[in-house]
Amino acid sequence: MASAPATLRRALRAAARPLLALPLALLLCFSFGSEAMAAQWTSDQLTVPASADGTSVTFADQEIKAGRKLFNNSCGECHAGGITKTNQNVGLDPETLALATPPRDNVEALVDYMKDPTSYDGEYSIADLHPSMRSSDIFVKMRDLDDEDLRLMAGYILTAPKVQGVQWGGGKIYF
Ligand code: HEC
Numbered sequence: 001m002a003s004a005p006a007t008l009r010r011a012l013r014a015a016a017r018p019l020l021a022l023p024l025a026l027l028l029c030f031s032f033g034s035e036a037m038a039a040q041w042t043s044d045q046l047t048v049p050a051s052a053d054g055t056s057v058t059f060a061d062q063e064i065k066a067g068r069k070l071f072n073n074s075c076g077e078c079h080a081g082g083i084t085k086t087n088q089n090v091g092l093d094p095e096t097l098a099l100a101t102p103p104r105d106n107v108e109a110l111v112d113y114m115k116d117p118t119s120y121d122g123e124y125s126i127a128d129l130h131p132s133m134r135s136s137d138i139f140v141k142m143r144d145l146d147d148e149d150l151r152l153m154a155g156y157i158l159t160a161p162k163v164q165g166v167q168w169g170g171g172k173i174y175f
Pocket residue numbers: 071074075076077078079084086087090091092093096097100104110113114118119120130131153
């Protein structure tokens with residue numbers, strides 16, 4: 001008679017083993033989760049125009065992650081989610097970037113903008129109003145950035161709509 005509870009206990013222990021393994025497996029999934037998600041980005045999503053001459057560049061997952069961090073820190077206050085808080089007409093969606101003068105839907109043009117931003121029609125510098133390397137005396141956050149940082153942020157701005165779809169830029173673009 002005394003062996004019945006013992007058998008039951010053994011059976012319960014055996015049953016509990018996979019139950020313990022599950023949370024452990026989940027824990028492992030979460031710790032490597034960001035890596036796994038990044039690996040889901042296709043090279044197509046990571047490939048964007050490098051300059052206006054039609055060449056393109058493929059970023060690595062890690063570069064986009066670094067770019068996102070830099071962007072959120074330096075630009076997120078006004079451009080979170082790819083919109084422009086104080087001027088909804090000049091967002092960071094590819095369509096609006098493409099229609100600027102000169103077009104800003106490539107890495108080179110965006111880096112250029114971060115160095116010396118111009119009005120949407122390209123007529124005059126707005127460095128005194130918009131954060132830039134040229135105006136880092138006023139916009140102190142720009143002092144922490146170098147050319148490579150600017151390139152990574154441009155990569156993030158251009159890949160974001162391909163990864164996030166309509167969420168980037170307030171839903172103006174449809175893929
Ligand atoms: C203080 C708010 C603010 C911050 C911070 C800011 N921006 Fe802007 N950004 C604006 C405004 C306002 C405009 C619209 C300018 C205009 O009227 O042409 C703009 C326009 C732009 C454009 C042009 C978009 C287009 O469709 O032509 C780009 C590119 C851009 N910002 C990139 C950045 C990047 C990159 C950073 C971070 C380094 C940044 N901005 C930080 C307010 C900001």
